[in-house]
Structures are given as structure tokens and as C-alpha cells.
Amino acid sequence: MSHPSLSVLTTHNKTARAISGEKFSVSWKSPSNIALVKYWGKKENQIPLNPSLSMTLSQSYTLTRVTAITDREEKKLKVNADAGHPFIPKMELFLQYIEKEVPILKELSFNVETTNSFPHSTGIASSASGFSAFALCLLSIAEMVSGKNIASGEFFNLASFVSRMGSGSACRSLYGGYSLWGKTDHVQGSSGLFAVPIAKKVHPIFRNLHDAILVISSEPKSLPSTKGHALMDHHPFASARIIQAENNLSETLKALDSGDIERLISVTENEALTLHALIMSSKGGTVLLKPPTVNVILRIREARRKGMPVFFSLDAGPNVHLFYPEKSALEVEQFIRDELVSSCENGLVIFDCCGTGPVLQEI
Numbered sequence: 001m002s003h004p005s006l007s008v009l010t011t012h013n014k015t016a017r018a019i020s021g022e023k024f025s026v027s028w029k030s031p032s033n034i035a036l037v038k039y040w041g042k043k044e045n046q047i048p049l050n051p052s053l054s055m056t057l058s059q060s061y062t063l064t065r066v067t068a069i070t071d072r073e074e075k076k077l078k079v080n081a082d083a084g085h086p087f088i089p090k091m092e093l094f095l096q097y098i099e100k101e102v103p104i105l106k107e108l109s110f111n112v113e114t115t116n117s118f119p120h121s122t123g124i125a126s127s128a129s130g131f132s133a134f135a136l137c138l139l140s141i142a143e144m145v146s147g148k149n150i151a152s153g154e155f156f157n158l159a160s161f162v163s164r165m166g167s168g169s170a171c172r173s174l175y176g177g178y179s180l181w182g183k184t185d186h187v188q189g190s191s192g193l194f195a196v197p198i199a200k201k202v203h204p205i206f207r208n209l210h211d212a213i214l215v216i217s218s219e220p221k222s223l224p225s226t227k228g229h230a231l232m233d234h235h236p237f238a239s240a241r242i243i244q245a246e247n248n249l250s251e252t253l254k255a256l257d258s259g260d261i262e263r264l265i266s267v268t269e270n271e272a273l274t275l276h277a278l279i280m281s282s283k284g285g286t287v288l289l290k291p292p293t294v295n296v297i298l299r300i301r302e303a304r305r306k307g308m309p310v311f312f313s314l315d316a317g318p319n320v321h322l323f324y325p326e327k328s329a330l331e332v333e334q335f336i337r338d339e340l341v342s343s344c345e346n347g348l349v350i351f352d353c354c355g356t357g358p359v360l361q362e363i
């Protein structure tokens with residue numbers, strides 16, 4: 001597998017290096033994403049067991065500012081000015097990885113200020129938005145320190161490549177529209193090392209697909225994703241799952257390209273239910289669905305039988321992502337208020353839609 005090269009960001013030129021006490025600061029806003037074809041299970045080096053495809057969100061994002069200083073007296077990494085912040089262990093591992101690839105970052109200490117636009121544990125992947133934003137900031141800082149500018153296309157490819165090491169799903173957040181991660185014969189240039197955008201092959205009806213996130217429970221995840229992926233290591237259905245994911249990916253690509261919503265509905269719901277079926281049939285048999293999750297799913301299907309173009313996805317938790325096209329927004333949002341809000345914790349629904357990807361913030 002060819003490896004995107006970060007060597008462009010290394011420098012041996014002494015004059016281009018940061019001088020002691022110099023400060024560099026940058027801020028990126030990066031969105032979360034929701035997988036239509038699920039990444040579930042991984043091999044060594046964060047290579048996914050199967051290709052996945054996601055829609056990038058618009059309103060659910062992380063805003064991160066990284067301030068780097070060339071002062072080795074400082075504690076290496078602080079998050080929101082706190083050296084004991086709970087995100088630090090995972091971020092430190094990530095930093096160690098990226099420093100191996102971009103050694104000039106070793107000369108710096110980092111203060112990270114980060115906020116999410118959405119509440120915690122709501123079925124929106126904060127690791128996807130968080131690690132993509134952090135990776136973008138670190139690469140921008142590396143550009144500043146090395147005095148080198150990477151062309152935009154290559155920059156996002158590198159950011160996808162490195163953010164994968166923080167969290168697999170993060171590598172898909174670097175692009176607007178829809179992104180694919182994982183090697184597949186269906187998409188030229190696809191790779192397990194980074195995601196690729198598939199925006200050009202998407203029919204207009206899906207370019208502004210809405211996603212209402214129905215928060216059934218905001219309890220912290222009972223199955224952390226790393227443990228979840230490990231359940232696939234000796235799963236009795238693992239080989240069948242890999243074949244199914246390839247077929248579902250092919251179906252999803254065809255549906256997105258042609259605007260065939262029936263096809264997209266069928267494959268998206270199959271993926272969501274398969275994810276939970278795999279979790280339930282794993283060793284230990286974890287059940288992440290709650291009674292209101294099932295109630296909401298049944299109501300969505302009943303509304304669809306009556307002609308409403310609505311369908312759902314699930315992450316590894318009880319919350320429901322409800323999709324609908326822009327043109328049906330009024331009707332569907334009325335249906336949500338009338339029939340679904342009562343199943344949500346404190347009536348919480350987060351209205352989101354397909355987004356355009358990360359944005360560099362003004363200094």
C-alpha cells in the first residue's frame with residue numbers, strides 16, 4: 001500500500017525552525033459524520049476490516065484551536081488549559097504517532113482549546129470531529145514551523161491519513177458530502193490508509209440529505225468503539241460481514257449516483273441493523289438498543305409505508321439518525337414532533353444535514 005508522505009513537512013533548514021519562545025496558533029472547525037456503510041472491525045495499524053461510507057454532517061462539529069510554543073519547560077499537552085484533561089491520554093498517543101511522521105512537532109508544547117457544537121453522548125461521533133480538527137491544526141502548525149505550504153488536495157489527504165490514527169471514522173470527516181474509507185474495487189484510488197471524497201458522484205437529492213438525531217439516551221457509551229471493533233476479531237460471522245459490506249457499499253454508491261432513494265433506504269437500514277446484529281451476536285451478547293429505539297424504528301417504517309420518504313441509521317448506541325430529503329423537511333419535522341419526540345430523552349432532537357467539510361477559522 002502506498003503511504004502518503006509527510007516528509008514535505010520535515011525540514012533540515014535551521015533558519016526555518018522555530019526559535020525558542022515563538023508561538024504558533026491555528027483554529028479549524030471540523031464536522032462529525034454518520035456512516036451509511038459501517039466500519040466495524042479493524043486490522044493492525046488502524047486498517048478497517050471492510051470499506052465504509054459516510055455522510056459528513058453540517059451542524060455537528062468540533063471547533064479546535066491549537067497554540068504551539070517552543071518551550072520545553074511547559075507540560076507537553078494541555079486541553080482547555082488542563083494538563084489532566086480526560087481526552088489527554090488518547091490525544092497523547094495520537095501526538096506521539098504524528099510526531100514520528102512530522103519530527104518538527106517534537107520541538108513544541110501544545111495547548112488545545114476545543115469545544116463541540118453538540119452535547120456529549122448523543123450518538124454523534126465526537127472522536128470523528130475532534131481528531132479530524134486536531135489533525136488539521138497540527139498539520140497547519142507544521143506548515144507554519146517548516147515554512148512550507150502543502151497544496152490543498154494533498155493537505156486534506158494527509159490530514160485524513162493521520163486522523164485515522166486518532167479514530168478511524170475521523171478520516172472520513174475531512175471531506176464534505178460523502179466519503180469512503182477502505183480499499184475496494186468499486187472506487188479507484190480508495191485505500192485503508194485514508195478516506196476519499198465521492199462528492200462528484202452524488203445525485204442532487206442526496207446532496208442536502210437531512211439527518212435528525214433522535215437522542216434516546218445520553219448515557220455514556222456502554223461499548224467503547226475500540227472494544228466494539230475487537231469483538232469482530234473472532235466473530236463467527238466476520239467473513240460473511242466483509243462480503244456483505246462490499247455488496248452494501250456497491251449498492252450505496254449506485255443509489256447515491258442515480259438518486260434511487262428506495263435503494264438507499266434498503267441498504268442503509270440493513271447496515272444499521274447488521275451493526276447491532278453483529279454486536280448482539282458477539283461474545284458477551286451486548287444489547288445497545290433501548291425500548292424507545294425500537295419504538296422509533298417501527299414508527300419510521302410505518303410512516304414510510306404511508307408514503308413518507310424517511311429512513312434510519314444507528315451507531316453503536318441507542319440513538320437514531322433519521323434521514324429525509326430536503327423537499328420533505330416540513331412534513332417530516334411535523335412527524336418527528338407528533339410521533340417521535342416523546343420517545344427522546346428530554347425531547348432532544350438535533351437537526352443536522354449533509355455538510356461541506358472542515359473550515360479553517362480566521363486567526
Ligand code: DP6
Pocket residue numbers: 034035037038039040052125127166167168169170225226229275315316
Ligand atoms: C459504529 O471510529 O469510533 O461508528 O477507530 O476505534 O476510534 P476507532 O473507532 P470509531 O468507530 C466507529 C464505528 C461506528 C461506525 C462508523 O462510524 O463507521
